[in-house]
């Protein structure tokens with residue numbers, strides 16, 4: 001018995017890295033998988049049918065069921081056709097995993113419009129496009145245990161200085177996930193995020209450079225396969241209690257982030273006096289922020 005027997009998954013960015021590891025695991029666990037991948041270079045702007053096709057060939061050779069798809073996730077109409085293809089060929093859709101991604105790094109004061117737009121387009125709009133069309137199918141086909149699993153990043157959660165576009169796109173996806181978690185529960189859908197850590201082409205430049213982890217192709221802890229267990233769990237029917245959360249996965253660890261909570265509040269009965277508000281904030285918020293802000297050089 002596979003953990004995903006009879007279920008159907010669409011995995012974007014499934015031709016390489018983490019997406020390919022997710023696709024192969026899901027197929028081995030009995031899911032029929034549409035492996036989407038544009039075959040884009042790491043900075044976007046090209047295409048190659050090869051990566052998705054190779055993953056599908058590996059899955060089929062191992063006795064699984066998969067289809068290759070080269071749709072660009074930024075194209076609203078093409079994504080609608082991709083979702084229709086999955087439901088048409090496999091009869092249903094249960095799991096949507098949004099893994100597709102590119103990076104175009106740069107400091108905010110040097111970033112050009114194309115760098116910003118392309119990264120927002122692939123990550124944020126691409127994730128909207130797939131959820132938009134998948135959720136319309138789920139609304140019309142109630143009664144299932146449907147799943148959205150969106151890939152986000154520590155880059156946004158911790159604020160990577162050289163990735164303002166990517167950090168913004170990924171945190172946009174966190175907000176989109178929270179909204180879907182609240183709006184789609186009635187249709188049997190849960191929506192969660194995975195913030196992965198893995199040695200792939202996206203992080204290959206970190207090899208030997210990180211002081212906190214061993215980024216290398218030979219380290220099993222940091223392999224793409226080590227991100228997969230919580231993705232598999234989120235895809236299963238038994239994770240129906242888990243909704244609107246962010247889980248970090250990789251380097252041998254699986255961690256649950258807290259969702260934002262108000263930690264301190266000051267109040268007035270009427271109109272704030274600016275000086276009162278400023279003084280109370282200085283006292284109450286400084287006390288509440290017990291750790292120095294890692295993103296500000298001037299904070300203590």
Ligand SMILES: NC(=O)c1ccc[n+]([C@@H]2O[C@H](COP(=O)([O-])OP(=O)(O)OC[C@H]3O[C@@H](n4cnc5c(N)ncnc54)[C@H](O)[C@@H]3O)[C@@H](O)[C@H]2O)c1
Pocket residue numbers: 012013014015016017018019036037038039040041042044051071072073074098099100101102122126151152153154155195196197198199200201202203
């Ligand atoms: N590797 C890490 O440590 C890490 C860390 C944080 C977040 N992430 C995120 O995890 C996900 C997977 O990353 P990875 O390391 O496996 O990267 P990767 O580059 O190996 O794979 C990403 C895949 O997305 C595909 N893609 C790009 N643009 C596309 C488009 N418009 N339409 C369809 N497919 C497209 C690429 O062709 C590629 O195969 C990404 O969303 C990435 O941002 C990765």
